Amino acid sequence: MDATYTFLQHYWWLLVSLLGALLVFLLFVQGGQSLLFTIGKNQKQQKMLLNSTGRKWEFTFTTLVTFGGAFFASFPLFYSTSFGGAYWVWILILLCFVLQAVSYEYQAKHGNLLGKKTYQIFLLINGILGPVLLGAAVGTFFNGANFVVEKQNLTNIANPVISSWTSAWGGLEAAFVIWNVLLGLAVFFLSRVLALLYFVNNINDDEIQKKSRKQLIIETVLFLVFFLTFFVHLLVQQGYAVNPETKIVSLEPYKYLHNFLQMPVVLVVLLLGVVGVLFGIGKTILSATWKKGIWFAGTGTVLTVLALLLCAGWNNTAYYPSLTNIQSSLTIGNSCSSLFTLKTMAYVSILIPLVLAYIVYAWRALDIHKITSKEMEEENEHTY
Amino acid sequence: MIAEIDISLIDWSRAQFALTAFYHWLFVPLTLGLGIVQAVMETLYYKTGDEFWKKTAKFWMKLFGINFAIGVATGLILEFEFGTNWSNYSWFVGDIFGAPLAIEGVVAFFMEATFIAVMFFGWNKVSKGFHLASTWLTIAGATISAFWILVANGWMQYPAGMNFNPDVVRNEMKDFWEVAFSPVALNKFFHTVLSGWIIGAMFVAGISSWYLLRKREIKFALASIKVAVVFGLIACFLSVWTGDGSAAQVAEKQPMKLAAMEGLYEGGNGVNLVGIGILNPSKEEYNDDKDPFLFKIDVPIPKFLSYLSFGKFNAYVPGIKNILDGGYQLPNGDVALSAQEKIERGKIAVSALSNYHLAKADSALYANNADSIKNVLAAEIVINSEELTSENGDVYQAPTVDELYAAKKAEIQSKIADARKQIFANINYFGYGYIKEPKDLIPPVGLTFYAFRVMIILGGFLLLLFALSTYLSFKNKFETKRWLQWTCLISIFLAIFAGQAGWVVAEVGRQPWAIQDILPTSAAISQLTASSVKLTFFIFLALFTVLLIAELKILISAIKKGPQINEQ
Structure with a gap:
């Protein structure tokens, strides 16, 4: 039973990581929003950009919701500790996604109260804050957060709270840790890189093509600066190791470097991912006609983020370290659901390939027709 | 550190959740109901090839799209609020409660998100059949998502299929099917989705009536009304049936909620059902022996509450005082504890x-x-x-x-x-163990009592309205009945109001419990400051209200523009 339980904990960490990785890829929608006024110089171009990423926004949103739901079902102690503690970070993330949900539809409609521009600025806000905050929040998986978990507190009738936050900043204190900020910025510039690659693929317009390819160089440089700094630091920083026998958490120098070396498969996934991202970007910059960059860089992003998240939780690592009391740190073993629930949900997870299959099918059916200025001018058709 | 949980923190946390749920339920029922109506219309287009049905379906889809996004947005907040504001809850029952939420994401939301894009943008890009399938799959996704979230809600009202694990201090799932197909969850699903269908049908009938009043889009309006009123009538009948089932479940599993719904303090055998009434505001204690009513008229069928609750006219229905004092015989034969x-x-x-x-x-x-x-x-x-x-x-x-x-x-x-x-x-x-004194177990009686009456009376009214409208529209007399058209238009708001009232009964009526008998709201919350939650409450209030006004303005503008189908 113990072996099954351990396996399922790892399996669910893999699934949650995969959802997180897909989410980062799908943040190209946010990246596109943040570039709305950089690439789109007139209303017609902006409309094409909005219709390009706008027809995919539900995927990003749904992946975020499902990421939350899956985390809740498989690692409820994270859900309760982080969401209830890093309150302001999560509330800000929620607020900026609420703005996004309505803005694509509303900005294109008459009588929208706040005016087209306001909703486009909402999209810009979501495009910037979404990736930065999500990236910084993931940074705390490596750099820790300020909380304590004491399950016996439930028997204290006057104050029965199990997880409590020990910083008055409600999670915003993570912004004072430079490495979290670097990861946030890396995710932000990655989302812009992916957006440009998607524009190149999805919009049949010479001017947008040209501008996107040009802008790609700047965004790539910024992405690499932030990501590499974060990543090099990750490899040399201390990590939070958990003793599989005693369950005691302790600091281990070069923990994450060790994780990659001790899990060669994860290392290979990481390297494949990095190569995919660089190839997708590089070939797009070098060739003026090649449009498939998004698929290489997108797949690469999924693999890279997957490897990073696996590195955070697998190989006896505490994935949500507590800076207040190291023994409160969350591991996949002490924060997960029961064996029964993980097993039941594992059966449900069999549906995931089916879901991915119909998403790919429907996505292709739509994207086979590229965005053109002609379609934007058609009356009586639904456009943003 | 806070030494003791602040009462105002509990209240603000509840207020914030209620606010989000209230806004969520303004938009979602329309998605559920309108989704079916437009899918039926597109099916008619698919079958007949008549462009008229295509244009009709497309117009309702346009309104669907305006309404859809904000339902999604408020839904995201609801999901995360379990973590942000109800952190203890999330750990204590997350092992059970998380599963339906995750399943909702995997099986329902992706279906909805994938096919809604095809529905909106695929008209000229995919085949007619694929498009129709996408429209149906969009509403199927929305409905399946309603199923799983109502499974979660049903479980809070009637927790089943779990064991307490003292080592990790939480409840753990032991039987998935008991959770997923608990009778309360199933009933809640049907009753709630049907209420969404009623609201969607009323919306279509009401907006179409507006065109008739303005003498515009006559063919479109009459055709839409025919589809809507039949759909609404069916939904009303089914809703009465599931509502009856729901009342029986409340009687059995949540007797305090039933007592509050009826303002029943002293129960007994063969209890009447209150038709309408005004509660006595000077009744302050459950055991002060003051008459709870200033005025009331019972439903003319005698002993009807007993019958509705337990299927027998002489069955015993406990009142609030009886439930707190105990000593009566429970349906399973045991003697109730005080x-x-x-x-x-x-x-x-x-x-x-x-x-x-x-x-x-x-x-x-x-x-x-x-x-x-x-x-x-x-x-x-x-x-x-x-x-x-x-x-x-x-x-x-x-x-x-x-x-x-x-x-x-x-x-x-x-x-x-x-x-x-x-x-x-x-x-x-x-x-x-977390309850201070017995009277803390009484939910707000006034709110529950009046909300229940509002739901029932408006529900009955809508049923009659749909029946009459169905009759007149198939007799081709709807077009001339201006008073009926006005009634349909105004009734959009009544239908929405009835739906909200239903949720008030369900959620206010179960206070103080977050999970019936297992965890009161006071032990379910996160350790936040009341001022933080108060601040986010007002941020959400302002944001949702602005977005609601924007939505209404956009809807009205789109309705004024109309489907622009050439009159034949």
Whole structure:
């Protein structure tokens, strides 16, 4: 039973990581929003950009919701500790996604109260804050957060709270840790890189093509600066190791470097991912006609983020370290659901390939027709 | 650190959740109902090839799209609020509650998100059949998502299929099917989705009536009305049936909620159902013997509440006072405990859980530090044996260190076993351990009572309205009945109001419980400051209100523009 339980904990960490990785890829929608006024110089171009990423926004949103739901079902102690503690970070993330949900539809409609521009600025806000905050929040998986978990507190009738936050900043204190900020910025510039690659693929317009390819160089440089700094630091920083026998958490120098070396498969996934991202970007910059960059860089992003998240939780690592009391740190073993629930949900997870299959099918059916200025001018058709 | 949970934190956390749920339920029912109507219309287009149906379907889809996004947005917040504001809840029952939320994401939201894009943007890009399938799959996704979230809600009202695990201090799922297909969850799903269908149907009938009043888009309006009123009538009938089932479940599983719905303080055998009434505001205590009503008229069928609740005209229905005092016979034959007794048992369960953990900590201490503990014990033996021999000259056989150590360990083990026994003997009353006094178990009676009446009366009215409209529209007389067109238009708001009232009954009526009998809201919350939650409450209030006004303005503008179908 113990072996099954351990396996399922790892399996669910893999699934949650995969959802997180897909989410980062799908943040190209946010990246596109943040570039709305950089690439789109007139209303017609902006409309094409909005219709390009706008027809995919539900995927990003749904992946975020499902990421939350899956985390809740498989690692409820994270859900309760982080969401209830890093309150302001999560509330800000929620607020900026609420703005996004309505803005694509509303900005294109008459009588929208706040005016087209306001909703486009909402999209810009979501495009910037979404990736930065999500990236910084993931940074705390490596750099820790300020909380304590004491399950016996439930028997204290006057104050029965199990997880409590020990910083008055409600999670915003993570912004004072430079490495979290670097990861946030890396995710932000990655989302812009992916957006440009998607524009190149999805919009049949010479001017947008040209501008996107040009802008790609700047965004790539910024992405690499932030990501590499974060990543090099990750490899040399201390990590939070958990003793599989005693369950005691302790600091281990070069923990994450060790994780990659001790899990060669994860290392290979990481390297494949990095190569995919660089190839997708590089070939797009070098060739003026090649449009498939998004698929290489997108797949690469999924693999890279997957490897990073696996590195955070697998190989006896505490994935949500507590800076207040190291023994409160969350591991996949002490924060997960029961064996029964993980097993039941594992059966449900069999549906995931089916879901991915119909998403790919429907996505292709739509994207086979590229965005053109002609379609934007058609009356009586639904456009943003 | 906060030493004690602030009452205003609980209230603001509840207010914030209620606010989000209230806004969510303004938009979602329209998605559920309108989704079916437009899918039926597109099916008519697919079958007949008549462009008229395509244009009709497309117009309703346009309104669907305006409404859809904000439902999604408020839904995201609801999901995350379980973590942000109800952190204790999320751990205590996350093992059960998280599953339906995750399944909702995997099986429902992706279906909705994938096919809604095809529905909106695929008209000229995919085949007619694929498009129709996408429209149906979009609404299927929305409905399946409603199923899973209502499974979660149903479980809070009637927790089933779980065990308490004292080691990790939470409830754990032991039977998935009991959770997913609990009778309460199923009933809740049908009743809630049907209420969405009614609202969607009323919306289509009402907006179409507006065109008739303005003498515009006549063909479009009459055709839409025909589809909508039939759909609405069916939904109303089914809703009466599921509502009846729901009342019987409340009677059995949540008797306090039923008593509040009826303003029933003193129950008995053969109780009448209150038709309309005004509660007596001077009634302050449940046991002050004041008449709870200033005025009331019962439903003319005698003993109807007993019949609706338990299927027998003479069945016993407990009132609020009876439930708190206990002593009556429950449907399963047991004698009901008093609230005080339940509170005491709850406190035993909670303190046994504390003892269990203290003993477990001792046990771990003994296991991990055997050598040093044995050294301490050895020192004790030396002292004891010296004293014994010096007093009476006899030499006692002092226990060895190992014997003493084993005895101490056995003592701890028996403490663990005792605590465990006490926990499980009282686990059904665990949540009562957090209740201060019996009267805290009474939900707000006024709100529950009036909301229930509003739901029932408006529901009955809508049924008659749909029946009459169906009759007149198939007799081709709807077009000339301006008063009926006005009534349909105004009734959009009544239908929405009825739906909100239903949720008030369900959620206010179960206070103080977050999970019935297991966890009260006071023990379910996150450790936040009340001022933080207050601030986010007002941020959400402002944001949702602005977005609601924007939505209404966009909707009105789109409706004014109309489907622009050439009149034949």
